Amino acid sequence: MTLSESEPQPNAARSIHLSVMPDEIVQYACEIHPRVVVDGTFGGGGHSRLILQRFDDYRDNTPDVSWNSLSIVALDRDPAVSQRAESIPLDPRIDLYLGSYESTPIALKSAGFPAADAIILDLGLSSDQLADRDRGFSFNSDGELDLRFDPESGIPAHQWLMRHDEKAIADAIYQFGEERYSRRIAREIIARARSKRPVRTVSEMVDICRRCVPRSKNHDIHPATRTFQALRIAVNQELDILTRTMQQVADWLAPGGRILVLSFHSLEDRIVKNAFRQEDRLEVLTKKPLRPTDQEIQHNPRSRSAKLRIAQRRDAES
Ligand SMILES: C[S@@+](CC[C@H](N)C(=O)[O-])C[C@H]1O[C@@H](n2cnc3c(N)ncnc32)[C@H](O)[C@@H]1O
Incomplete structure (x- = not known):
């Protein structure tokens, strides 16, 4: 078009x-x-x-x-x-x-x-895109965890999480985000889904990352940065x-x-x-x-x- x-x-x-x-x-x-x-x-x-x-x-x-x-x-x-x-x-x-x-x-x-x-x-x-709080790219937004470049094609990140098992989620976060704490994060995502509270919003995902990823020494990188990058790469293929x-x-x-x-x-x-x-x-x-x-x-x-x-x-x- x-x-x-x-x-x-x-x-x-x-x-x-x-x-x-x-x-x-x-x-x-x-x-x-x-x-x-x-x-x-x-x-x-x-x-x-x-x-x-x-x-x-x-x-x-x-x-x-x-x-x-x-x-x-x-x-x-x-x-x-x-x-x-x-x-x-x-x-x-x-x-x-x-x-x-x-x-x-x-x-x-x-x-x-x-x-x-x-x-x-x-x-x-x-x-x-990062500054647009409705898109889910920014950690400060309280919108849905979407992360698609084109919101009309593919599936949002929260659905992607529902369709993958713990190992696949951990692998994606490790591979695409180079996040050392990927297994912990994936375990929490799956635990929430099992207790009927699947991750749906940006703030829920940020909370998980905050709990699973220790603050970096010089605080130069937000604990959710690598995980969000990984999910964005996965969702947008x-x-x-x-x-x-x-x-x-x-x-x-x-x-x-x-x-x-x-x-x-x-x-x-x-x-x-x-x-x-x-x-x-x-x-x-x-x-x-x-x-x-x-x-x-x-x-x-x-x-x-x-x-x-x-x-x-x-x-x-x-
Ligand atoms: C880093 S920005 C580009 C900035 C641009 N070069 C400038 O100087 O303003 C990357 C852009 O690529 C777009 N994008 C990501 N994957 C794409 C794809 N497969 N095809 C087309 N655009 C894509 C994003 O939506 C985003 O707007």
Whole structure:
């Protein structure tokens, strides 16, 4: 669905999300002078806006203009993103689609392009989603434990917990959240369900985490952070979608086109690293992932775990 088909939301606010590694993303995406950029995780649209700005600066300052057009095909799974964009109109060079980045080929086709010159994936959650108390992403909310990017597809986290046994819950919390106390947490979740008081709200889940996870020494991480991350990854099937996308992404790129992936979790990073290595049509441009500078981490602490990997599709004859 394009933006023009969705209803305006009068209360939608401006994005508060600070884009991660903006300079690196703009440099690597723009130095090949792309004509079609896919922003697969549009969020607050920060990366897209910076890329358009770089294009405009180039056009204003370069007399011999070979880079003379730029379109952005943007996707996001979260309907709130398209609603916000409807209330604050987007640059007309951006076509926004509600859907997963896995649907990039459909979005490209619908925008009239055969392939992309650059594809950007900035994984995970935006600060806007975290700040929205109705979505269950924030520990301060007393809403339902939902955690879906798209509240109209899949099942909310509290139902996911009901459909899995103790071992599966513990494994997910350990694997996707790297939470050492995953078994304790899973045991409590199941004990509540057995006593006919299944976890349903954010505050119930936060209480369990508070009881099961000792405060970290320097109090730098909330006891529920890792568990919420794990449940969000599970409910949204984030790793499956990333894996399937990475297996196909070379097909979606034009020769010479680049894929840039910003990940925030070691499992995501491993999927990207292995997929780049296994695809003969891709040349890896970042032997080691790029990391945010200390200055950026200070300014935007959310960037601290970011890793940026970039690969380029080889030309047909090379
Ligand atoms: C970190 S934010 C992106 C921020 C954006 N790059 C910016 O600079 O404003 C991640 C976004 O990806 C979206 N998202 C998560 N999984 C997705 C998927 N499979 N397909 C499309 N969007 C997804 C989330 O809804 C969220 O809005």
